[in-house]
Amino acid sequence: MRSEITKYTILNAIKDKLFLAIMLLLALFTIIALFIGSTSIVEQGQTSIVYVASSYRLLIIFGLILFSCFQAQRAYEGKEIELMLSRPISRERFLVNYFIAFGFVALGLSIVCTAAVYCIMLLKMHVLHHSAVLTWCICMMLESIIMTFFALFVTLISGSAVFSALMSMAFYVMSRLFGFMMILANNEHAASAYPGFFKIIQQFLRYLSIFFPRFDMLTKSEWLIYGISFDATIIFFIVAVLFYIPLILVATIMDFNKRQF
């Protein structure tokens, strides 16, 4: 069943021209990044790599969000989910398989994206930091899988592709910014200077932060240029984000079990 759903999802991605669109845009972004990098007076390679890595990340994430939202909505409206559930499979198992299938697409695109970044690094950089590329790749995979799962989660709850796409994009932006929110939440000087309302905002941000993965600590393109010094913080953040995957899955299963088909 898992392989069937995976094949079905990959076929849908091909049918939706997801891979074609991503490849074309990767090529376009590469050309633009190399051009902008070449206009730089110094550090041309570094400039190109930063542009390439950042634009690829945004492309993959937003591409996967759009694909997942519209794919899940179509599966709902086209009764494909009902058809799959008519087979002898539990709802939980179906959902896990369904998520894993989308996870494969996210993984594949992340690997392609990292390979492209690595090829450009081979061309443009004198020193290659292999451990940094590997860490960047792992973080990219995690970000893309979580965002794909989150998009599926919101779509399966709301049933609207547009709503869930916008929500997922907002969630991603917030997750990339939540480090700064935490600075606000932990700013004791501001809390003492503006008691009352600011305290409420701080508490609100603190509780809100429980539900946001800290993407601001992951997939930094500066690693590709200067390398990465491994410490417990990075590993801790990777593990913390890793735990976010079952959280989304369980939340979706809870909602899915309440639905009537």
Next chain:
Amino acid sequence: MILSNKLNNIKLMFGLLCIFQAIIWNFTSHKLPYLGIIDRPPSVAEAQFISLGEDALYFRIGSIVMQNAGDSFGRFTALRDYDYKILLEWLQFLDKFDAKSTFLPSISSYYYSNTQKISDNIYLIKYLEQYYERNPQKNWWWMSQAVHIALHKMRDRSLALSLALKLAKSDNPALPYWARQMPAFILEQMGEKEQAYIIIKDILSKYSDYSQDEANFMNFFIKERLGILSPPSAQ
């Protein structure tokens, strides 16, 4: 018949709207957006929000903007027209996003220092000095550039001397001898030959790992350029 009349009316209306659009365009096409040379930088918090946690990308975008400021959309702006005070603010601001890159000291030393308004170079020297102070072991080259700008572009020997002395005082073992000798060269130009001699003599006595070529040069400098006939023997 009614349908064709209606279609004709729509076509007529479309034609009139097109003419109206052309008339409006005639007035609006001359109103161009104002392109400044270089605006004040935003706050760090604002920039961090825009960067979505990707400081390196913000830095690279900012660097390209800095490099091409005033020269975008086919314009060419003379460096004397730039506000170097704002430029310094940008250099200090972007440094907060990538402290390791040498892009900013490079464009300061090799590009912006070519301004026709030579007094503006003081801002670049200030920046290069700050950049050096952040990591003297690694950034000594940029301090030597500050000395070069002060001496050859601003022609301010006393400023160049104070910067060169600061650089020469560094206990960085990687600092080349020519950088340590810089105060002597400036003092020679100022006519302070005795002081220049003391600096070279100090280097000769303090260090012993210089090459024969360097020793020969120091002897030559003392004998030929400073005119002191009996230099101390090197090595």
